[in-house]
Structures are given as structure tokens and as C-alpha cells.
Amino acid sequence: MYILLADGTEELEFVACYDILVRAGFTVHSIGVSLATEHATCTRHIRIIPDIPTLSALPPVTELARSPSVAALIIPGGGPGAATMASSLDVSALINAFRAAGKLVGAICAGTTALVAAQEREEAKAGKVRVTSHPSVRQGIVDKGWEYADERVVVDGNVVTSRGPGSAIAFALKVVEVLAGKDKAEEVRGPLMCADTL
Template sequence: MTKALLLIANGSEEIEFVTPYDVFVRAGIQAVSAGVELTEHWAVASRGVKIVPDTTVQELPPVDALAEEYDILVLPGGAPGAKTFCGSEKVKEILRAFYGKEGKIVGTICAASTAIKAAGLHYSKSLTSHPSVKDELTSDYEYKEDRIVVDGNLVSSRGPGTALLFALTIVEKALGAEKRKEVEGPMVLSSVL
């Protein structure tokens, strides 16, 4: 079974966390969430919603084992959460273990794309992010303003309004176009996202 690890911190964007989690489960992907540097058993997301993750990054197996166990790694945006990811050595180790590894997918959305740079990862040539952090990325990457940018095993996206397209793109990359269509149907997805 395909497995996805979704990270969350205080200040992560609710839509960008919950939407991929939901879409992955609909696609038959086992989704596991891990809190990063939480002071309580929950994360207080950017709009005040409390989300209880399945585990914490401290409780996860060693990084090498993670990269073997999980197929997908997702970092949601939200400026405060993204800053936590960028400052976490554990998150940067996890990113380095997944990024550029054959058969693995790394998804970053909104301000979380800055964690790619913070981890010192420059394998991908292009990515996107929320416009508010564009200037932090343009000198190191070919910055695109597309809603979704796929470069190798990195899928990056712009923000809350692109979260559903982001999640479906990851499903398609992991499981194929037919699985994406199968997930879209019952969701009564509009032809224009």
C-alpha cells in the first residue's frame, strides 16, 4: 500500500494539510500525520483550527527507515508552520532522505517550498510557492507562477486555492491518471479548479 507522511506545525495552513490528507485516503493511500515542534498534543493551524496529528516527528522511525516506509512526503504551507519546518533539523533530514530518491514524491505548497531551500536541496530546477515567499526562491530555482509545478519527484503548488489540484496531482503521480479520475468522480469535482 502506498503511504504518505504529512507534516504539520503550529501555524500550518488548514486547507493545505487537510485537503491532501483527505484526497490521499480517498485514493487508498495510507496517510499519517506527524507534528513538528508542538507544545501540546495538537497543532493550532493558521486559522485557529486545532488538529491532532497521528504522531510527532520525534516519535517517527529513523530517517532512513522513513524513506523506505513512506512513498510520499507533504509539507503544507502557512508562514509560521513553514518557518518551523525550515528551522527543524529533523524536517530537513527527512526532506533530504526523500528528495531526489527514486520512487518517492515530495510535495510542498505555499510557503513550505522554502523548506526545500532551507534543507539545501537544489536538484530540481523549477518550483513554485505562495507569492509572499517568491523572492526567497528566485535566485536558487527557476521560479514559475503556475498553480502546480512538477519537476522530477517534487510537486510544488501556490496556496490554499490550489490545494485540491495539488493533492490530485500527487495522486496521479503516485498511482496514475485512472486513480485520479476515480477519486475526482465521487467528489463532484468541477471541470475548472
């Protein structure tokens, strides 16, 4: 499982997803996108060093996407980080390869714009799906012809999207549910002491 990381990534979304996916038993690797230094400086100035420094350190995208050991690609938000990902041809190629291979692609907050850019850039066969995002980027997604839902977490086929930092745990748990089943998601959720379990 891979999760992207750039300067300006929303750290709460990144860390919540990484943490919960590891709790669920997945091997997770973060990948740096267009970093000028060894670390990403996130939206609130927390510095995170990616497990893999750059996309160029990976195998070819089609090979990577078809690997049975790779379950999903996660795209966190944060306005500047998401803009970097949306403008990256390498990120678009990665997203489109995962979608073409039928792998799960998850995007949260402004990260949904990278999903939209990838589909538009390469006219991906996977096509447009029902999504959500942070409200600040909603109109741009709607203007590109995507079906939009004002919901905390949206699942459409192998695409899972969500709204922002406040829905990051729900988003990550939904990714776990889609990949490993409801029982596994509930097993991970219990010790987190989410609001409705108190």
C-alpha cells in the same frame, strides 16, 4: 505517506491533502513538528491532533525513506508553520532522505521554503528543481537559485509544488496522479465536483 503539521500550518491545505490522499487509498499519517501541546493550532485557529506527535517518534529517516510502504512526504504551507518546518534540522533531514531515496516530496504554498532550506542546509545531492509557491515567498526562493514557475501546480521529477489554499485540491490530485496514475486521480476527482465538472 506522511504529511507534516505545525502550529501555523494552513488547515485548508493540510486537510485537503490528507482527505484526497485517503480517498485515493493511501495510508496517511500526520506528524507533529515542534508542537508545544498535543495539537497544532492552525492559521485560522482550528486545532488538529497529529497521528504521530513528533518526528522523534519515527524510525531513522533513511530507514523511513527507503521503506517500500512509504510513498511520499507532504509539506503544507501557512507562513508560521512553514517557517517552523524550514528552520527544523529534523525536517530538513527527512526531506533530503526522501529525495535521496527517489520518493515523492510535495510542498504547497510557503511549504516550498522548507524544501529550499533542506537543500541548502545539507547541500542535498538531489539538487534544485523547478518549483512554485505562494507569491509571498517567491523572491526568497528565486534568490536561492531555484527555477520558479508562476503555475498552479508544478511537477519536476519527484517534486510536486503548488501555490496556496485555492490550489490545494489540484495539488493533492496531482500527487495522486504521479503516484497512482491518471485513472486513479480521475476516479478520486469525479465525486469532488470540482468547478470544471459542474
